[in-house]
Amino acid sequence: MMQPRVTSRVLALALGAVTSLTVLSGTASAADIDAPYARAAAKVSADAKLLxxxxxxxxxxxxxxxxxxxxxxxxxxxxxxxxxxxxxxxNFRGEITAIGAPHSYCGNNANTITVITSDSSGKGADRPFTVAVL
Incomplete structure (x- = not known):
């Protein structure tokens, strides 16, 4: 029975290590969102952090x-x-409104979407959300 060559084993180990490194490091950062058909998009936590x-x-x-x-x-x-x-x-029940025109709640800033979230009864409540511009 033939023994595999040492160089074959070393090559296989090296290729496996390079492949694992590529998968672990990747090119996308944690701040990237997968939204290929949106011009802009954001996932936002209830405390206004960009996820x-x-x-x-x-x-x-x-x-x-x-x-x-x-x-x-x-x-x-x-x-x-x-x-x-x-x-x-x-992951919450409630209501959400997205306003694309400048609004006083956000200082009438251009290029700003005003997002208003509330609980199921309509009372303002901090909620996580996703918003996209198509």
Whole structure:
């Protein structure tokens, strides 16, 4: 019976190590969100932290409970007020509204989506959400 060559084993181990390293390091950062058909998108925690993003510069708290200001990169969307915007709560029951036009809750800032979240009774409540601009 023939014994496998030592060089074959070493080559196989080296290829396995390189493959594992590529999988572990990857090219996407934790801040990237998989949204190939959206011009901009964000996953946001209840305390206004960006969990995932595509062409979103920042999220801040607006005036009032459950109000978030999602600043979209101007290069991503020419006219946010006329864009199709969708938003959904993440793992919570309640209501969500996304406003693409400048709004006083977010200082009337251009390129900012005002997101308002509430509980099932309509009372303002901090909720995690996802928002996308198509």
């Amino acid at each position: 995932g993003t595509k062409n979103v510069q920042s999220v801040t708290r607006g005036t009032g409970t459950g109000v978030y200001c999602v600043k979209v990169a101007p290069k991503a969307v020419n006219n946010l007020a006329s864009a199709a915007i969708i938003a959904t709560l993440n």
